[in-house]
Amino acid sequence: MIASTDDSLVWEDIPVGHTHAWEITVTQDAVNAYCDGAQDYNPWYGPSSSPFGWPVVPPMLISRLCRFTLAPLGKMTGWIQVLHRNGILVPVAVGSTLAFVGEVSAKERRRGKPFVNLRAVATNASSGVAVFEQTSEYICRERP
């Protein structure tokens, strides 16, 4: 068992029902960093255009931006994601500001392991249109 660091979250302290809201503007720089990490240099992701008429955000970048539900409580250091379900609702233009709302939807022990489930929804902050939704499941750490 690894000792918990000061701000790393453990299963016992995760409150089901906890919610957190945050906003992120998806800049071309953030998209470029995603493309470098994924080694995916599709020209639709900018800086030139796409069939939509503008550079489009890679959906899995939005998936990564859904991960801040627990940020006010601490870090998910050592957690391991085992499942996620992404709902890709509409294309998102690079430069859009997205408003996220995340929630701890459940936690349980299965086969002796501690699981936490999170849910997040992203909407376009300007239009209010829902653009992305995600549910995810993690095996997290326990208190030593």
Added chain:
Amino acid sequence: MPIGHHLPGISRRIGIDQLRSRTFSGYNPIHWDQDYARARGFAGPIATGQLLTAYMQEMIVGFLGVHAFSNTTFTCRYRAPAHLHDTITTGGVVTDRVAERNGTRVTIDVWCSNQNSVHIVSGVVSSLVRPRP
């Protein structure tokens, strides 16, 4: 997009630049710290599952084009870790087509395997393919 059609896969070798990347690493040392990852029971640093999903997304965008950006669900289960220097290959096969009011709902089984042909991620993509205007 006939049922049984296999998507062209892509292969990527996971380097330290990917594990340390701003997007796919973050603060979690399990993705870049050898000692920490070993203490957690792994052979070494492991890639975040979403990096593997990004590889599959590239394959899906190549296959579905604009349809991959709306009315799509993408479910993944991470079954085994991907380590530094692993070579990951994606795959996919069309498993269903159902006519809907606004187009055809296409279901695709997707996966990632490593250089030992072990399936480390399995998933399902469901996307509404609309007719061209």
